[in-house]
Amino acid sequence: MSEPRSAPTVGQVVLGRRLLDLRESAGLKREEAARILRVAPATVRRMEMAEVALKIPYLQLLLKSYGVSDDEAGAFVQLAEDANKPGWWQRFHDILPGWFSMYVSLEGAAKLIRSYDPHFVPGLLQTEGYARGVLKAGAVGQTRPEEIERHVDLRMQRQDLLTREDAPRLWVVMDETALRRSVGGPEVMRAQIDRLLEATELTTLTLQVIPFASGPHPGTYGPFVLFRFAMPELPDMVYSEYLTGAVYLDARAEVATYLEVMDRMAAQAATAQRTKEILKDLRKEL
Numbered sequence: 001m002s003e004p005r006s007a008p009t010v011g012q013v014v015l016g017r018r019l020l021d022l023r024e025s026a027g028l029k030r031e032e033a034a035r036i037l038r039v040a041p042a043t044v045r046r047m048e049m050a051e052v053a054l055k056i057p058y059l060q061l062l063l064k065s066y067g068v069s070d071d072e073a074g075a076f077v078q079l080a081e082d083a084n085k086p087g088w089w090q091r092f093h094d095i096l097p098g099w100f101s102m103y104v105s106l107e108g109a110a111k112l113i114r115s116y117d118p119h120f121v122p123g124l125l126q127t128e129g130y131a132r133g134v135l136k137a138g139a140v141g142q143t144r145p146e147e148i149e150r151h152v153d154l155r156m157q158r159q160d161l162l163t164r165e166d167a168p169r170l171w172v173v174m175d176e177t178a179l180r181r182s183v184g185g186p187e188v189m190r191a192q193i194d195r196l197l198e199a200t201e202l203t204t205l206t207l208q209v210i211p212f213a214s215g216p217h218p219g220t221y222g223p224f225v226l227f228r229f230a231m232p233e234l235p236d237m238v239y240s241e242y243l244t245g246a247v248y249l250d251a252r253a254e255v256a257t258y259l260e261v262m263d264r265m266a267a268q269a270a271t272a273q274r275t276k277e278i279l280k281d282l283r284k285e286l
Contacts, residue, residue, distance in 0.1 A: 010229075224258060
């Protein structure tokens with residue numbers, strides 16, 4: 001039986017979708033593929049949905065049955081071996097829940113990340129001090145200092161993607177509430193606003209604040225993140241978190257609704273240039 005794990009890498013998701021397409025192109029039903037492997041149809045479904053790591057012997061049998069050439073099959077197997085390697089974030093498996101492990105994988109593979117947060121500065125733009133304050137306040141069942149520091153370390157390492165050569169486009173919309181809510185005291189907040197001002201100089205970042213004066217907007221229900229990928233096998237995805245977990249949405253109608261809401265909020269928010277002025281004014285108040 002294929003080995004389960006807490007969350008797939010993006011590579012496994014992509015290959016699972018390719019495997020499904022190859023089976024359907026070959027005109028085989030899932031039950032027929034299962035008979036080739038002498039497994040239950042549910043095992044084939046789990047491989048295609050990236051719910052299990054891809055076992056290479058299973059993969060080789062399926063590719064041959066789907067009429068894939070030896071050269072193409074060899075390349076597919078190599079991709080599977082690479083995709084099965086643990087992501088860097090899996091070093092934090094002791095404190096990282098499976099539902100968020102998938103998020104980190106998507107974040108690292110996205111070409112565009114659009115984020116809305118009504119309560120806090122998004123994790124990719126937090127300072128250590130601010131992150132520590134947020135994590136301490138939100139810790140439920142993980143209150144040991146060493147666990148908090150592991151979470152802070154993970155959050156800081158995630159930020160490396162902002163300065164890598166192929167950095168994704170990051171477009172952040174925040175409520176003014178997130179800047180007015182004191183986390184860690186004035187010194188921490190001053191450092192956090194300085195960090196945001198520095199981040200606005202990145203050519204791959206757009207930061208917008210929705211001022212109180214602009215009134216209600218369609219995103220007031222809660223935070224969410226929209227991912228877009230360069231890989232055609234991966235559709236746009238929306239991540240929405242709740243107290244004990246998260247949901248990942250990729251149905252076209254649902255994603256389109258979130259995209260429309262994000263566009264409307266961006267139109268209602270202060271421009272990127274005006275946002276800089278708002279940040280500078282808030283910095284003076286601290």
